[in-house]
Amino acid sequence: xxxxxxxxxxxxxxxxxxxxxxxxxxxxxxxxxxxxxxxxxxxxxxxxxxxxxxxxxxxxxxxxxxxxxxxxxxxxxxxxxxxxxxxxxxxxxxxxxxxxxxxxxxxxxxxxxxxxxxxxxxxxxxxxxxxxxxxxxxxxxxxxxxxxxxxxxxxxxxxxxxxxxxxxxxxxxxxxxxxxxxxxxxxxxxxxxxxxxxxxxxxxxxxxxxxxxxxxxxxxxxxxxxxxxxxxxxxxxxxxxxxxxxxxxxxxxxxxxxxxxxxxxxxxxxxxxxxxxxxxxxxxxxxxxxxxxxxxxxxxxxxxxxxxxxxxxxxxxxxxxxxxxxx
Amino acid sequence: xxxxxxxxxxxxxxxxxxxxxxxxxxxxxxxxxxxxxxxxxxxxxxxxxxxxxxxxxxxxxxxxxxxxxxxxxxxxxxxxxxxxxxxxxxxxxxxxxxxxxxxxxxxxxxxxxxxxxxxxxxxxxxxxxxxxxxxxxxxxxxxxxxxxxxxxxxxxxxxxxxxxxxxxxxxxxx
Numbered sequence: 073x074x075x076x077x078x079x080x081x082x083x084x085x086x087x088x089x090x091x092x093x094x095x096x097x098x099x100x101x102x103x104x105x106x107x108x109x110x111x112x113x114x115x116x117x118x119x120x121x122x123x124x125x126x127x128x129x130x131x132x133x134x135x136x137x138x139x140x141x142x143x144x145x146x147x148x149x150x151x152x153x154x155x156x157x158x159x160x161x162x163x164x165x166x167x168x169x170x171x172x173x174x175x176x177x178x179x180x181x182x183x184x185x186x187x188x189x190x191x192x193x194x195x196x197x198x199x200x201x202x203x204x205x206x207x208x209x210x211x212x213x214x215x216x217x218x219x220x221x222x223x224x225x226x227x228x229x230x231x232x233x234x235x236x237x238x239x240x241x242x243x244x245x246x247x248x249x250x251x252x253x254x255x256x257x258x259x260x261x262x263x264x265x266x267x268x269x270x271x272x273x274x275x276x277x278x279x280x281x282x283x284x285x286x287x288x289x290x291x292x293x294x295x296x297x298x299x300x301x302x303x304x305x306x307x308x309x310x311x312x313x314x315x316x317x318x319x320x321x322x323x324x325x326x327x328x329x330x331x332x333x334x335x336x337x338x339x340x341x342x343x344x345x346x347x348x349x350x351x352x353x354x355x356x357x358x359x360x361x362x363x364x365x366x367x368x369x370x371x372x373x374x375x376x377x378x379x380x381x382x383x384x385x386x387x388x389x390x391x392x393x394x395x396x397x398x399x
Numbered sequence: 400x401x402x403x404x405x406x407x408x409x410x411x412x413x414x415x416x417x418x419x420x421x422x423x424x425x426x427x428x429x430x431x432x433x434x435x436x437x438x439x440x441x442x443x444x445x446x447x448x449x450x451x452x453x454x455x456x457x458x459x460x461x462x463x464x465x466x467x468x469x470x471x472x473x474x475x476x477x478x479x480x481x482x483x484x485x486x487x488x489x490x491x492x493x494x495x496x497x498x499x500x501x502x503x504x505x506x507x508x509x510x511x512x513x514x515x516x517x518x519x520x521x522x523x524x525x526x527x528x529x530x531x532x533x534x535x536x537x538x539x540x541x542x543x544x545x546x547x548x549x550x551x552x553x554x555x556x557x558x559x560x561x562x563x564x565x566x567x568x569x570x571x572x573x
Contacts, residue, residue, distance in 0.1 A: 077550040081519035084497045087422045090415035094431055096407055262432070265439055 150263050150275050150302060155256040157307035158249050160191040160335065167249050168332035169312075173325065183208070185328070187248045192338065196250050210351075221352050231357045248328075252300055252309050255279060260298070267301055274301040274310055280317065297322060308333055402445050409452050410438055417456050420521050425464055436463045454530030457521070461531070503553035511546035514539065 158165065169185040184201035195214040202208050210221045220232045255261045261279035268274070280294035299313040314326040400408075417437055421430045437460045441448060449455055504512050510532065517528040529539040 077547055077554060078515065078519045080497070080500055080554070081515060081550075084500050085423070085520045087419050087520075089419075091418045091422060091430070093410075093414040093418050093434060096410050096414075262436065263439065264435060265442075 150277065150307070151256040151259070151261065153307040154275075154277075154300075154302050154309070155253055158253050158256075158309075160189050162192060163190075163338045164336040165189045165249060166332070166334050166336055167330060169248060169328045170331055172327045172329075184331075185248055187250070188336075189249055190338070198247060219357075221355060229355055231352060231355045233357055249309070252312065255281070255298060255300070261300055269301060269311060272310070273304065275304055276301055281314075296325075406438075406442055406445060409441060409448065409456075413453050413456055414438065416453060416521065417460050420457055420460055421464065423516070423520050433460060433463050449530075451527065451530075454523070454527045457517070457523070457527075457531045458533075499554060499557050503550055503557055506553055507546070507549060511542065511549060514542055515546050515550060518543065 166188050167186070169187075170182050171185055172182045183203075184205075186199045186201060188197045190196070193214060195212065198211045198213075200208045200210075207223065212219045217233070221230070255277075260281060261277040263275060264278045265276050266273050267276045277300045279298050281296045281298045294317050297315040297317045299311075299315060300309050301311040302308070303310050309330050311330075312328040313324045315322040316325050414434055418430050418434045421433045425433065437456055440459050440463070441452075441456060447455075504515075507515075514528055514532065517523045517531060518525065523531065525539045525543060526536045528543075529536040532539070534542075
């Protein structure tokens, strides 16, 4: 039995036949741009590369990044640099995006999303602005709690306050820069090549962000894909796309473009401005104790995606019932 | 031959072998992603790709896999933190059906195991395996001889133990 271990190994080969591979057309976006050879390992370029790696490494360490350093793999370098570039440090980051829904049947005016991130307390504030610049909804989230304010019925003049039983968990999923930062940090998006947009060549990172099952005990399948195009100089996100992985051609469901970004020093006044109740004086505060809440609008989507969104709506309804009980 | 033509030739010849290498060591669900990563690196460093690209590609695939495993751990931690994303258990690499062989391989040193698998599973020659592992071909031949002997000894030692386990599992089953 043990006379020829190599023959035994060969017989135990879990993949004895060569598998089929994706057609090379899938890499066309890669080959449309010329190869970008890495620097040769001369002494001088080695020193430059070392200095650059040290700079990125220091940035990553300063940001509290968990990505392991020292790898020459481009996915680590770009994701780490993108994470470090969007770090608020000890201050606050202010960013503004324009969001479009290019799916047929969902055409509507682009909306603006404005946000502030503060790393010290883990707080983030998000505003959705209408075309005329008025605030359509506002959210303040921090570990364990969230507050939502909307000027329109049925919640007009109210601040819905949610608190999680587990203080470290979050009642509302992150969006905007905070979402990108978690994707970079968690390794959920990886570099797949480059894409030219408006004459600029950008790094392209992709990953799956949403999963669903067809049946209760079925296999989880990716339904949402995330694409982030990153500026090769500043490593800031230029465009983010959420794509429907359940449809042929992976159509874009949401496209978000960064239009404004700046770092603000932390001031004592920022603490006072972050709670919504101080911003909207006179608003009635309603409290609830919920496990999860998510904003999703039911769209005309594929059954798998609709099922995923249904799960999110269940969370939403559970949250609304909890609020009702708290009134 | 233009860079694009060379790249396409490398892809058509070696992508299945690279994918097979990945599928033997990682979940099949990530194989296409890893292959895409490998050929992204290949395109970016086309000038550095040697005349026999396979060992170079396998070496890149090994590094991409290591990066992916680190990323997977981070992703699972992240998934547990997100409120609306169901945490997903890490997918497993394909198991070896022969339990005795699996245990014997687990007990081997990483470098010995990888050398044996490159030759027995991936069909590489000792010279190509030497290029993947970054050691001299002469050294590989010596190591291969020793690794084969170690595996043979480990199998001989494990065989009675595996038989006993098999009997136990038969008794436990209804």
